[in-house]
Amino acid sequence: MQRSLSSVVVTLVLLSAFAHALWNALLKRTREPTDASIPLFAVCAASSVALAIAAGAHVPPPRALVWCLGSGVLEAAYFVTLARALARAPLGPVYTVVRGGALVVVWPITLAFLGERLTAASAGGVALIAAGLAATGAADGQRDRSRGALVRNLGWAAISAVFVAGYHVSYKVALSDGAEPLAAAGVSLSVASALNVAVVGRGSGGRAWKALREQPVRIVVGGLLANLGFALFIYAMAHAGAGAVTTLRNTSVLFAQLFATMQGDRPKGLGLVGAACVTAGAVLLSR
Known part of the structure; x- marks a missing residue:
C-alpha cells in the first residue's frame, strides 16, 4: 500500500496549498496577468536559488539534474x-481545473511507474475529481452560454493541468535519483523563469517592466509566495508519495475559492459543487 502521510508532511502540504492559492490570486489581481507573470516568476526563481544557496544545498547528481531541467521546461509551459x-x-474555475486536472494525469503515471497502488479510496477520489471538473466546466458554461467561449475560457487551464502533472512527476523522479529538495526547486525554477523571459518576454519586456513598476508589492510578494509554496511542496514530496502529496496539496482549491470570493467573484451552485468534489477527491486520494 502507499505510505500514509505524517502530520508534519500534511502540515507542510497545507501551508504550501495556502501559499499557492494566494499567489495565484495575486497574479489574477494584476492588470494583465500575462505581463505580470514574467517578473513574478523571476522573483520566484531568484528567491529559490538564494534559499538553496543559504541552505547549503548541493548541485543534483547528473541523472537527477536531467529531471530537474526537464521539470523546468514543464514549469515554464505551466507559467x-x-x-x-x-x-x-x-480564478475559481481556472484553479479548480488546473489542480484537479493535474491529479487525473498524475495518478495513472504514479501507479504505472512510481510504485504507488490504487485503492478503493483512491479510485473513489479520482471519480470525485472527475465529477468536480465536469461541474466546474458546466458552471462556467452557465456564465457564458457559448460553447466556444467555454473552451476558450478553460482550455488554457486544461492544458496547464497537463504541464503541472508533468513537472510534479519530474520532481519526484529527481528526488528519487538523489536531488536535494531545495536544489531541485532552484534548478527547475531558474530554467522555467529563463525560458519564460526568453519566450514570453520577447517583444513584451517593456510591458513586463511596466507591470513591475506599477504593481511592485503585489508582484514581489506573489513571487516570494510562489517560491515558498514550491519549496514546501517539494520538501514534502521528498518524504511521501508523489500522488498522495499532489492530491492533498489540491485542497488549495478551497483556498482559491475563498480568495475568489474576496475578489468579488462569488462562486455559486455548480462552481461550489465542483470545488467541493475536487477537494473531497484529493482527501480520499491522500488516504
Missing part, C-alpha cells in the same frame, strides 16, 4: 498557460 488562463477566466 505561460496559467497566466493566459487567468487573463481569460475567473
Whole structure:
C-alpha cells in the first residue's frame, strides 16, 4: 500500500496549498496577468536559488539534474498557460481545473511507474475529481452560454493541468535519483523563469517592466509566495508519495475559492459543487 502521510508532511502540504492559492490570486489581481507573470516568476526563481544557496544545498547528481531541467521546461509551459488562463477566466474555475486536472494525469503515471497502488479510496477520489471538473466546466458554461467561449475560457487551464502533472512527476523522479529538495526547486525554477523571459518576454519586456513598476508589492510578494509554496511542496514530496502529496496539496482549491470570493467573484451552485468534489477527491486520494 502507499505510505500514509505524517502530520508534519500534511502540515507542510497545507501551508504550501495556502501559499499557492494566494499567489495565484495575486497574479489574477494584476492588470494583465500575462505581463505580470514574467517578473513574478523571476522573483520566484531568484528567491529559490538564494534559499538553496543559504541552505547549503548541493548541485543534483547528473541523472537527477536531467529531471530537474526537464521539470523546468514543464514549469515554464505551466507559467505561460496559467497566466493566459487567468487573463481569460475567473480564478475559481481556472484553479479548480488546473489542480484537479493535474491529479487525473498524475495518478495513472504514479501507479504505472512510481510504485504507488490504487485503492478503493483512491479510485473513489479520482471519480470525485472527475465529477468536480465536469461541474466546474458546466458552471462556467452557465456564465457564458457559448460553447466556444467555454473552451476558450478553460482550455488554457486544461492544458496547464497537463504541464503541472508533468513537472510534479519530474520532481519526484529527481528526488528519487538523489536531488536535494531545495536544489531541485532552484534548478527547475531558474530554467522555467529563463525560458519564460526568453519566450514570453520577447517583444513584451517593456510591458513586463511596466507591470513591475506599477504593481511592485503585489508582484514581489506573489513571487516570494510562489517560491515558498514550491519549496514546501517539494520538501514534502521528498518524504511521501508523489500522488498522495499532489492530491492533498489540491485542497488549495478551497483556498482559491475563498480568495475568489474576496475578489468579488462569488462562486455559486455548480462552481461550489465542483470545488467541493475536487477537494473531497484529493482527501480520499491522500488516504
